[in-house]
Amino acid sequence: MTLSIQSIELRDFRSYGRLCLEGIGPLTVLVGPNAVGKTNIVEGIQLLTALTSFRHPTIEQMVRRGAERAFLGAHVSDGNRELDVELRMEGHAKRYALNGKAKRTADLKGLVPSVTFTPDDLDLVKGSHGTRRKALDALGSQLNANYYLILKDYEKVLQYKNRLLKEEASDVMIDSIDEMLVTVGAQLACYRASLFERLVPQVARRYGEIAGRGEALACAYRPCWEAGAPAASESAADAAPALAPLTRDAAREALEAALAGRRAEERARRRAVVGPQGDAIAFAIDGMDATLYGSQGQQRSVVLAWKLAEAAVIEEMLDQKPVLLLDDVMSELDEARRAALVSYISDDVQTFITTANLAYFDQAMLSAARVIQLPLAE
Numbered sequence: 235m236t237l238s239i240q241s242i243e244l245r246d247f248r249s250y251g252r253l254c255l256e257g258i259g260p261l262t263v264l265v266g267p268n269a270v271g272k273t274n275i276v277e278g279i280q281l282l283t284a285l286t287s288f289r290h291p292t293i294e295q296m297v298r299r300g301a302e303r304a305f306l307g308a309h310v311s312d313g314n315r316e317l318d319v320e321l322r323m324e325g326h327a328k329r330y331a332l333n334g335k336a337k338r339t340a341d342l343k344g345l346v347p348s349v350t351f352t353p354d355d356l357d358l359v360k361g362s363h364g365t366r367r368k369a370l371d372a373l374g375s376q377l378n379a380n381y382y383l384i385l386k387d388y389e390k391v392l393q394y395k396n397r398l399l400k401e402e403a404s405d406v407m408i409d410s411i412d413e414m415l416v417t418v419g420a421q422l423a424c425y426r427a428s429l430f431e432r433l434v435p436q437v438a439r440r441y442g443e444i445a446g447r448g449e450a451l452a453c454a455y456r457p458c459w460e461a462g463a464p465a466a467s468e469s470a471a472d473a474a475p476a477l478a479p480l481t482r483d484a485a486r487e488a489l490e491a492a493l494a495g496r497r498a499e500e501r502a503r504r505r506a507v508v509g510p511q512g513d514a515i516a517f518a519i520d521g522m523d524a525t526l527y528g529s530q531g532q533q534r535s536v537v538l539a540w541k542l543a544e545a546a547v548i549e550e551m552l553d554q555k556p557v558l559l560l561d562d563v564m565s566e567l568d569e570a571r572r573a574a575l576v577s578y579i580s581d582d583v584q585t586f587i588t589t590a591n592l593a594y595f596d597q598a599m600l601s602a603a604r605v606i607q608l609p610l611a612e
């Protein structure tokens with residue numbers, strides 16, 4: 235059974251001294267003027283579900299100005315299980331707990347998954363490969379704690395290697411860090427390739443439904459070792475997908491060869507150029523790169539399709555519908571795309587929507603929702 239959020243408490247988090255929302259149902263609409271704290275609530279819920287924030291803030295930015303520590307808590311239940319997820323932030327430490335017992339972030343991944351959709355996500359197609367890699371990794375991290383741990387390990391290895399290259403360390407040192415990079419990087423590439431393979435049919439199907447007109451969307455994931463570092467201008471149509479399924483041995487071999495072949499370049503540039511930080515993800519609509527040629531509407535349809543596909547993959551893999559967090563996106567979508575998004579919202583998909591304007595919602599939806607006007611009366 236799907237866990238859903240029953241109540242939320244925020245203490246000294248962002249603009250809130252204390253905020254309690256109780257008796258939370260399937261659909262909550264948070265409405266209020268600019269800067270009233272709508273996104274702060276969404277961010278708090280994301281930190282308690284996906285265990286991350288789309289704003290990528292420091293702890294200092296999240297603790298209310300003037301306070302020493304912040305507390306976030308959610309009571310979640312599926313009718314059988316009653317769970318309290320808590321997060322405490324102080325200094326440089328972020329500490330999660332479940333029913334009062336300290337937990338590592340990795341232990342809680344996937345417990346109450348969520349899909350967040352904010353105006354920044356509209357850059358998923360327009361933006362760089364890095365934006366798309368981050369989106370894929372954020373999904374993978376919720377689905378599989380090992381994906382998350384490998385990603386964190388890889389970030390550390392890469393940081394260390396960059397330091398060594400900057401300091402012009404000896405070849406022996408670079409060889410030994412490359413060994414680690416190959417082990418961790420090959421695993422990360424395999425996780426990415428296999429998640430991508432699951433995601434793509436869902437994205438393509440949803441794009442077809444949203445865009446209509448028989449347009450075909452192709453998505454390609456190309457690991458870094460294929461033809462060197464990817465340029466953003468390369469066409470998705472040219473970027474052949476990784477041979478599926480990508481095995482760890484094949485990934486290791488390809489990474490090793492690419493590292494050996496580009497050692498001189500890495501030395502000259504004094505930074506790592508080979509590794510999953512160079513993987514490319516691209517979209518093509520009817521054979522044309524969506525980043526370069528897609529209309530604004532087409533790009534938005536791809537993003538929406540990607541988000542709905544994320545929700546579908548989470549449900550498929552975790553047997554649980556994710557909480558949907560829609561931060562101020564209704565105003566960014568036209569009527570048809572709004573309708574596509576709203577059609578996904580149902581009683582069994584717990585949804586939080588923020589908006590400055592209720593005019594974007596039809597009456598049927600509003601009457602099914604709990605509308606919370608912010609700021610709350612004291």
Ligand SMILES: Nc1ncnc2c1ncn2[C@@H]1O[C@H](COP(=O)(O)OP(=O)(O)OP(=O)(O)O)[C@@H](O)[C@H]1O
Nearest residue numbers: 248249268269270271272273274295296297298299
């Ligand atoms: N650490 C913090 N301490 C105190 N206030 C903070 C902190 N972080 C953010 N804020 C305040 O929170 C407010 C922004 O809140 P939020 O982003 O949730 O607004 P919003 O209602 O989503 O606005 P908009 O509709 O403009 O997007 C700002 O006024 C900001 O100063």
